Amino acid sequence: MEIQEFRRARLRKWLETHSAPQKEKSYFSQLASGSASFGERAARRIERAYGMGHLYLDGDFHDGQAVVLKAEPARILSGQAEQLIEEIKAADHVGIPPEAFSAISTLLRHMSPPASTDRAAGD
CATH class of the missing domain: 1.10.260 (434 Repressor (Amino-terminal Domain))
Incomplete structure (x- = not known):
């Protein structure tokens, strides 16, 4: 082949x-x-x-x-997530500083909801 x-x-x-x-x-x-x-x-x-x-x-x-390789599992992302990924790729391509990636990563970790929360108890 x-x-x-x-x-x-x-x-x-x-x-x-x-x-x-x-x-x-x-x-x-x-x-x-x-x-x-x-x-x-x-x-x-x-x-x-x-x-x-x-x-x-x-x-x-x-x-x-x-x-022959196994197919990778499909990962379905929202349109917003796909757009953010494309923006990060473009920024990486032009060479933004590592601190910017660190800041983005920190922001996303702080914005993500905890893995398990009992929202009903606090409401």
């Missing part, structure tokens, strides 16, 4: 649990079907842009041999 075909298979698997981005639906379709080249640069860009993880599309492809 060629690496491009392996990437296509991994992209199709990813699309089973994720929607193709609206702005790239046509491109994703072309990649998955084989009508567009699926080179190294395209694979890395897609992985970065859509949070797949570095080398996700290459999986365990070594020396022309593919190792």
Whole structure:
């Protein structure tokens, strides 16, 4: 199996649990079907842009041999969470300071409701 075909298979698997981005639906379709080249640069860009993880599309492809990987469980996030993730990715790409990430993390931890609360007792 060629690496491009392996990437296509991994992209199709990813699309089973994720929607193709609206702005790239046509491109994703072309990649998955084989009508567009699926080179190294395209694979890395897609992985970065859509949070797949570095080398996700290459999986365990070594020396022309593919190792079948289990599908990752679907994680359903709200639209607001998806937007925040995209904003953090964009900020990371331009190089915001580590202190900013620390502040965001601290804010989110303090805003999250406790794991188990008895709201009725306090109301």
